[in-house]
Amino acid sequence: MFPPSFQGVPYLNTLEYDDREDFHGGEIIKQDFPVSGPLTDNFNISERKVVEMVVTGKRTVKYKGATYIYVPSTGSWHHTRSIHAGRYIASYLGMDNVTVSYHIAALSYINLMDIYSVQAHGIPRSVCIGVFRLYYSIGEKSTIFKSVHNIVLLPDEYAHAEIRISSFCFMPVAIRSIPKEIPLGIISSVEVILSATINPSSLQVLMWCIGNSLQDPVLTPRTIFLYGEGGEGKSFTISMLEANLPNCIGTLTRDYVGSKRSDIDSVDIERMICNRFVCYGDVNLNQKREMNEGFLKMISGNDTISTPTIVGKLQCAGLFATNHLWFPYPTLTMPWFSRRVVCIRIRKPSADLPKPVESFTDNEILLFVHNCLVIRSRYKYIPVTTEMAIITIFGSRARSYSRGIKFNESASYLNCLAATHSISLLSCIRIPDLIRLFMAMSPQLIIDKNGDNIVMKVRQYNTDGSIITRDIKNRLENDYTINGDGSLLYFKCPKNITIHPWSSWTHNTFISLDYPNQESANIIITKGQLPDGITMSQEGSPFNTSTPIKFILTNNTWMPLNINKDTVLMMAFDKSVAMTIPIQNTVSNDITNDIIAVGSQEVSSLHI
Incomplete structure (x- = not known):
């Protein structure tokens, strides 16, 4: 029987309300x-x-x-x-x-x-070293370490030695020394050793990934692929990291990245759950250069895995070595991949280098761990260069898709824009999708400016080939001075202008062409569309990449003369023949005819 307060209220007719509590007693x-x-x-x-x-x-x-x-x-x-x-x-x-x-x-x-x-209680930003969880504060000259307590509440009565139990130190860097203060700016011995095979920017990315996985709570771990030819030091690099991260790296028993098998040995599952890193030193991709996407998602996705013998969440970083990179098939060129993976090129060390040491003291290990944490704290996002991002996203096709791209630190807006379209055309990835890939890898690659000047450009590195715009239509009239079809480029007057008597008007395109030689292209200065009395001169050779092309129009009459917008000033014919990329299949409707590349022919004719 239901009480009056339940009358007229929908209820499940299969349940009965026990108003006397004589069925379960309530105790x-x-x-x-x-x-x-x-x-x-x-x-x-x-x-x-x-x-x-x-x-x-x-x-x-x-x-x-x-x-x-x-x-x-x-x-x-x-x-x-x-x-x-x-x-x-x-x-x-x-x-x-x-x-x-x-x-x-x-x-x-x-x-x-x-x-x-x-x-357990919430964990502040901290790192587990030895038998303690330590909070670290980076100052101007040094890093101060302090112990963390009360993550696990102790009983009412406990011994002083039990305080460390409350710090909840798990998967620590297994050394005896506990740091209190470490000066900044000291390079560890392992950094010196690794610099023989890894360039400075790549070493910084590697240490950022290590610091990201060592600190708790862990954000999205990064899977690191060390790639290069055989014998260039990939396995050596992994062994150096294992020696400097004791008890943090678990070695898998088989290659799960190169194979498509879905079953994982229980021993490897235990190592993935109980280590901050898992490694495998010889990843072999199949003939199609495919990867086990499910495995890459699983190890770092913070997903719960359950087997008959073990249950836990996977949130570890991967450390793998391979001689060959993957093919960028559609299911791999997705934000999930660029958010989880980064490639680091290993170069062959000099033959005259002395044999490096293979054992390290606690102080040397502490210094390396400290420097990794400092780099992680210094950069909110992974400090990848644009070149590293392109290699990571496009794998074995990175060189083909970035053909003609020249990376430098003083890229102009139009150079970056041309490089972006070039990569979009060759990779058959629409500009918005390309932006999402780079944004997922590291938002610092892209700068967003408000107002009419919506520009996405490389921050810090300012490297050619970056994604630099989301709204091309709004900037077309002001920024575009060239467009083209096939292998023909048109340099046009950007707006209606009036040149006063005996005066000159100068237009700097900020573009330079990079043809291999004069036999590979025809450059025609078109004067037929100019009014009588206007002469034009050109500065900057199309065959000299260091000097942008500049047009100087001079009025040699006694009256003002008008030059209409879109008047063709110069044409460039590319004689070389290359693979054809259909424009209509790679460019969305809202930016049709806004292409500042050579269209369906040799994209490397632009210096971008």
Whole structure:
């Protein structure tokens, strides 16, 4: 029978309201949560020991959907499905001589821990080193480290030595030294060694990715691909990182990146859950240069994975080495890929370099970890160059899609715009989609200006070939002085002008052509459309990339003369023959005829 307050209110007719509370009594739930009451009477001795350790001792805790246990022998917290945790739980319960693995022997008790463990408090920006979680503050001259407490609440009575337990230090850099203050500006020994095979900008990106994965809470981890020819030092680089990040890198037993297999060994799953990095030193792509997209998404996607023996969230970075890059097929040229992956070129070290050391002291490791954290804190977004972004997004086709692109630090607006269209045409990716790819990789590659001057241009590096505009139509009349069809380029007057008697008007195009030689192109100064009395001279050779083309129009009469907008001033004919890219299939309708490239022929004829 329903009370009057429920009359006329929709309800499930399969449920009955127990207004007398004589069915369940209303007391069992209160008494048994979390471990008191009649239900605990059925626990055996081992289960009671586990519950006492969890509830009274507070030695297990939940974080991001996974359960961690404090292991005294290591002084840190471990995932309950890890090897360290399984061995400790089995020993704690007196099962040292089990015939199966420690993990399987302790599995039923681990499930009990999952039920009764409490949630950890929020973690501030910090790093786990040794047996402590440390907060770090970067000053003008040094970095100060301070310990973090109370992420795991201790019992009412605890010993002073137990304070470190409350810091919830997991997957730490396993060294004995604990930093207090480290000066800025000191280069670690491993950085000197790695600089022999990695250029400075790439080394900075590598250290940013390491710092990003070492600090908690971890944002989107980056999978690093070291690529180069065989024998150039890829495996050596990985071994150097393993030596300087002890206990943080787990080696996979097989190649999951190059193969399409979906089954993953339970040992590798445990390593992906219990390490900040996973590595494999010899990724072999198939003949189609395809990658296992599902695996790349899984390891860094913060997704929960469940197997019969292990449950946890995956949020680790990848460290892989390959001799060949992937083919940029459509499902790979997506924002998810550019957001997760970065390529770093490995070059062959000089033969006369001395053999580097392979062991490092705690202080050397601390200095390297510190410098990685400083770089991560200095740059909000990964500091990739435009060239690195193009290689990452387009893989094995990066050189073809960026043909004719010249990277320099003083790129003009039109040079960047021409390079953007060139890449869009050759890659068959629309400009808006290309922008999204670069934006997902690093927003600092793009600058957004408000008002009429909506420009996307490289920040900091200011490199040619970057994405520089989202709204081409609004800037067409002011910025475009050339357009073309096929291999023919037209340089036009940008607006209606009036030249006063015996005066000159100068127009700087900020564009220079880069033809291989004079036999590869015809340059025609078109004077037929100019009014009588107007003479035109040109500065800047089409065959000299260092000097932009400049037009000077002079009125040699006693009266003002008008020159209409779109009057053709010069034409350039490209004689070379190259692959044809249909314009109508790669350029959206809103920017048709706004192309400042050579259209369907040799794009490298522009210096961009």
